[in-house]
Amino acid sequence: MAQRYSLLAIMLHWLIALLIVAAFALGVTMVDIPGITPTKLKYFSWHKWIGVTVLGLAGLRLLWRLTHAAPPHPLGMPDWQKTAAQGLHGLLYLLMFAVPVSGYFYSLAAGVPVVYLGVLPLPVLIAPDPALKPLLKLVHYALNMAMLAAVALHVAAALKHQFIDRDGVLKRMLP
Template sequence: MRTELHASYSAFSRAVHWLTLVLFVGLFLIGWFLDDLPQEMRPPTLQLHKSFGITVLALTVLRLIWRFAAGVPPMPADLPAWQKLAARAAQYALYGLLLAQPLVGWLWSSAATKPINFYFLGQLPWLIGPDKQLSRTLAGLHGTIAWALLVLIAIHAAAALYHHFVRRDRVLLAMVGGGAGR
């Protein structure tokens, strides 16, 4: 409801949002520093990367369903229209990449016939058959999307800090604090 100016995100939305951030730190650290690990630690650590990524995929699907079912808190009424538009555009772009990146990873692993052992519980199905050429393309795409995500997240986090410390509104608190919310 537009009148709920003090509404927060629901406990579920907040938990998933911050858990995604934690998973991202792990995903980027492993993605970039895997080759610096001792040889014998690389395969299990890469499986952890893949498992974290698939977890992000599942969490993103759940939070999108929840978002469209329950709605989100209204933005500050006095926010300039272009900033509202920019915020939504960035958030939808983030959602798009949050879905695309793990799917590209899954397709890449499938094309390269490198199994995904989900938290060492069992192997996920292949999405496509072996394809060396495609696997190289998807590897490049995975690296590009990672950078795009990093840039978007930096802008997104800077905007959140701008709301809190410059505009002094409730935008960051709505993602941190409790209260009745969606």
């Protein structure tokens, strides 16, 4: 069994991570812009495009992961850490799908269709719904906060493995 992730898995990991950080930063920035301005509308578009891209790449990453085993855990790693790692990875995969999907439905409920890269209209799966809009906004926000916490925990665990355990876990995912 390989001791490192494949090059495609590594590339998808870091590309998705970068896009999630960018989408989060745009989301925080755009909601603080008062009123409806050209800059705010541009940021909303970019935020949605990144979300759709994350969703597509997450699908590709999940298919790759289902057909390619992860490297084994380091020898001597406690079972609880293995279980925690598997649980956190599962949560991160779930959130890579749930966050963009919740944003997509929030946008539709707000009556704003999503047009990927400004040229590809995505299907309108629900009609505008002023009653559903605030609930979907809250769901999207809560899922983003869960993603923020999960990513922070993931990074902290990687750094722990690198600098405290010195067991090579982080090196498996470095290009």
